[in-house]
Amino acid sequence: MGLSRPGIVAAAIEILQAYGLADVTMRRVAETLQVQAGALYWHVPNKQTLLALMSDEILGQVATPDGAVVPGEWLTSWSHQLLAVLRSYRDSAELVSAVLASGLGGVDPIAAPRQLLCQAGAPEPVAAAATHALLQVVLGSLVVEQSRAQLAELGVSSAEPAVDSGAVEMGIQLVIEGVLARLPKEDGKQ
Amino acid sequence: MGLSRPGIVAAAIEILQAYGLADVTMRRVAETLQVQAGALYWHVPNKQTLLALMSDEILGQVATPDGAVVPGEWLTSWSHQLLAVLRSYRDSAELVSAVLASGLGGVDPIAAPRQLLCQAGAPEPVAAAATHALLQVVLGSLVVEQSRAQLAELGVSSAEPAVDSGAVEMGIQLVIEGVLARLPKEDGKQ
DNA sequence: ACCTGAACACCGTTCAAGT
DNA sequence: ACCTGAACACCGTTCAAGT
Numbered sequence: 001m002g003l004s005r006p007g008i009v010a011a012a013i014e015i016l017q018a019y020g021l022a023d024v025t026m027r028r029v030a031e032t033l034q035v036q037a038g039a040l041y042w043h044v045p046n047k048q049t050l051l052a053l054m055s056d057e058i059l060g061q062v063a064t065p066d067g068a069v070v071p072g073e074w075l076t077s078w079s080h081q082l083l084a085v086l087r088s089y090r091d092s093a094e095l096v097s098a099v100l101a102s103g104l105g106g107v108d109p110i111a112a113p114r115q116l117l118c119q120a121g122a123p124e125p126v127a128a129a130a131t132h133a134l135l136q137v138v139l140g141s142l143v144v145e146q147s148r149a150q151l152a153e154l155g156v157s158s159a160e161p162a163v164d165s166g167a168v169e170m171g172i173q174l175v176i177e178g179v180l181a182r183l184p185k186e187d188g189k190q
Numbered sequence: 191m192g193l194s195r196p197g198i199v200a201a202a203i204e205i206l207q208a209y210g211l212a213d214v215t216m217r218r219v220a221e222t223l224q225v226q227a228g229a230l231y232w233h234v235p236n237k238q239t240l241l242a243l244m245s246d247e248i249l250g251q252v253a254t255p256d257g258a259v260v261p262g263e264w265l266t267s268w269s270h271q272l273l274a275v276l277r278s279y280r281d282s283a284e285l286v287s288a289v290l291a292s293g294l295g296g297v298d299p300i301a302a303p304r305q306l307l308c309q310a311g312a313p314e315p316v317a318a319a320a321t322h323a324l325l326q327v328v329l330g331s332l333v334v335e336q337s338r339a340q341l342a343e344l345g346v347s348s349a350e351p352a353v354d355s356g357a358v359e360m361g362i363q364l365v366i367e368g369v370l371a372r373l374p375k376e377d378g379k380q
Numbered sequence: 381a382c383c384t385g386a387a388c389a390c391c392g393t394t395c396a397a398g399t
Numbered sequence: 400a401c402c403t404g405a406a407c408a409c410c411g412t413t414c415a416a417g418t
Contacts, residue, residue: 036403037392147291147292167318
């Protein structure tokens with residue numbers, strides 16, 4: 001009893017999981033909480049901000065790989081972590097992309113890998129561009145993958161033969177190899 | 191006098207340029223054409239399809255580099271061509287991304303570079319993943335760039351210091367280097 | 381064949397008024 | 400402080416009816 005920001009975000013994520021992003025409307029969130037739609041606006045300034053809070057909640061679950069591994073492994077591991085978390089939420093890629101574009105997100109999803117690359121000796125612009133590219137490849141491929149899944153669920157067996165799932169991982173690997181080639185080389189041992 | 195598919199697409203693109211993607215609604219397109227909103231549905235099955243037609247129109251302007259240049263230069267040139275065309279239309283990256291996700295587009299934007307890579311000796315999955323990654327990096331970075339521009343126009347000088355414009359180009363270069371490393375090497379001279 | 385008029389079932393957001 | 404009720408200004412889409 002009594003609305004709260006976390007409660008609203010939780011309800012929104014429930015709807016996201018059960019019905020998809022298109023069904024996350026202020027009115028449906030309010031309905032889920034048995035409250036009038038206008039009531040939400042006392043806790044959250046607008047829908048865009050609610051979406052940003054949802055995105056932050058999801059991105060907050062991406063763990064940074066521990067153990068002092070070599071940069072290449074670290075980046076691969078991190079990318080797959082991100083991929084796994086995003087795959088566990090329906091329409092998450094579209095959600096995160098929209099929030100990223102809006103600039104309202106409170107979580108910088110590429111802060112960790114960018115820092116790692118800088119520590120590994122990459123110039124800041126290279127680290128920024130590389131992590132950005134990595135994120136875009138993950139999000140872009142996943143948007144397609146998830147929306148295709150959505151369509152398939154509606155019985156629309158799309159014309160395209162579905163992106164083979166390994167393509168995402170291969171795209172990730174290409175970007176990682178590109179950036180590794182720019183790293184100062186430290187002799188193999190350790 | 192008399193609606194037509196091309197006329198509808200042209201009107202929609204005019205609105206896109208003048209007011210942005212959010213203002214491209216069936217009702218506003220109809221209003222521009224001095225016609226009732228329902229009339230559009232005789233020429234176009236739904237809004238998604240209209241968006242796909244707009245995207246096709248834009249992507250159709252991307253010229254493939256001519257002259258038998260080396261793969262690296264070809265890919266760089268193609269990427270910048272794509273970038274230039276997309277930058278010439280407001281909100282084009284968001285539009286193309288949405289259409290790509292919907293699977294309704296009639297133009298495959300990466301057909302040309304994929305073919306080139308295959309001819310250069312790349313295995314098909316590598317060529318597909320690489321061109322896909324290239325497209326995602328371009329679209330992803332541009333979505334951010336264009337939406338930031340949109341916000342700036344509304345006087346909202348965003349908190350973030352704006353993505354420095356060179357980051358897009360650097361991301362492109364990284365992906366290209368990654369794929370070039372996988373190409374069978376032909377000795378330097380021609 | 382092609383378009384109008386009007387409706388249906390929604391949206392996000394605002395805001396007086398209540399408690 | 401927090402929520403209701405009701406409105407405002409929109410959406411995409413459908414469809415009888417006209418021409």
